[in-house]
Amino acid sequence: MTAVNRDWSTFIQGIGTLHSSRTLRFSDEFRERYMDAFRIPDGCRILEVGCGTGALAASLRRWYPAAQITGLDRDSAFVSFARKHCPGVRFLEGDAAALDFPDGSFDVTVSNTVAEHVDPARFFAEQYRVLRLGGVCLTLSARRGIHAPAPCVNGQTDFEREIWDRVSARFDGIEERVGMGRYAMDEREYPRCLEAHGFRNVSTAYLAIALTPDGPDCSRSRARAMIEAERLSALDALSALEAAAGDLVSGDELARMRALANGRFDERLALYEAGEKQWDTSVSLTMVLRGEK
Numbered sequence: 001m002t003a004v005n006r007d008w009s010t011f012i013q014g015i016g017t018l019h020s021s022r023t024l025r026f027s028d029e030f031r032e033r034y035m036d037a038f039r040i041p042d043g044c045r046i047l048e049v050g051c052g053t054g055a056l057a058a059s060l061r062r063w064y065p066a067a068q069i070t071g072l073d074r075d076s077a078f079v080s081f082a083r084k085h086c087p088g089v090r091f092l093e094g095d096a097a098a099l100d101f102p103d104g105s106f107d108v109t110v111s112n113t114v115a116e117h118v119d120p121a122r123f124f125a126e127q128y129r130v131l132r133l134g135g136v137c138l139t140l141s142a143r144r145g146i147h148a149p150a151p152c153v154n155g156q157t158d159f160e161r162e163i164w165d166r167v168s169a170r171f172d173g174i175e176e177r178v179g180m181g182r183y184a185m186d187e188r189e190y191p192r193c194l195e196a197h198g199f200r201n202v203s204t205a206y207l208a209i210a211l212t213p214d215g216p217d218c219s220r221s222r223a224r225a226m227i228e229a230e231r232l233s234a235l236d237a238l239s240a241l242e243a244a245a246g247d248l249v250s251g252d253e254l255a256r257m258r259a260l261a262n263g264r265f266d267e268r269l270a271l272y273e274a275g276e277k278q279w280d281t282s283v284s285l286t287m288v289l290r291g292e293k
């Protein structure tokens with residue numbers, strides 16, 4: 001079994017990055033679109049594989065109030081965060097490649113941006129095994145999206161560039177070590193892969209979810225949350241830098257980098273409050289694969 005660890009949350013995507021971006025992406029505003037693609041009844045036993053910080057599980061909790069929901073991830077930092085912040089869901093540490101559940105114990109399995117990181121021979125075979133006959137496997141996979149940041153958050157000073165150059169070797173091989181994207185598949189390979197693992201009535205749907213703070217339908221609180229999500233992502237990158245190369249960077253340098261990042265997002269918020277539109281946007285295109293056992 002793959003050891004439970006904190007590599008993902010430390011080096012790849014921090015808790016703040018993952019939770020804020022996914023909470024926005026799985027917000028109730030998009031509920032009907034997800035539920036139309038999922039086509040699952042309320043009251044079912046749902047297993048979310050690779051649940052991260054629990055943002056999708058928390059949305060499933062609201063959308064399917066009678067469901068029994070279990071979230072599983074191998075990163076212990078994500079699991080302990082999810083336990084504290086997503087009530088009404090059981091969260092467990094575990095390996096998607098070796099699920100510790102009896103055969104046929106769930107009606108639905110679901111995952112978001114996990115399939116590309118786990119050997120499909122294990123990932124899909126294990127979900128097939130733990131699903132009951134007639135159960136549904138939902139695999140959400142991020143396709144190419146759009147990330148167009150506001151100009152004021154997009155720059156880098158010579159000072160920051162020099163630090164990133166100084167530490168870059170420490171990040172060599174991290175993605176390979178945690179297996180990030182090792183098993184990525186294209187839009188034709190995924191449905192075939194589900195069929196090869198025994199799933200029937202396989203279908204695909206695509207959801208484009210746009211987060212645009214300056215959009216006319218975006219509330220002030222949601223716009224601010226979008227900008228803060230980008231800030232968290234920038235600050236998490238600095239926490240990863242500290243974890244990977246804290247010995248190469250002084251405390252003063254790190255503090256200055258954090259202040260520069262914060263300054264940019266403070267400026268973005270100020271522009272928003274002043275009504276000076278930047279039209280920055282983040283659009284995710286999610287493929288929803290659905291197969292039945």
Ligand SMILES: C[S@@+](CC[C@H](N)C(=O)[O-])C[C@H]1O[C@@H](n2cnc3c(N)ncnc32)[C@H](O)[C@@H]1O
Binds near residue numbers: 055073075117
């Ligand atoms: C891109 S993140 C997505 C997390 C979450 N599904 C979300 O959308 O916020 C990938 C997740 O898969 C988890 N993961 C990767 N390999 C795993 C494995 N073999 N077993 C369980 N979790 C795994 C990572 O710890 C991480 O939380």
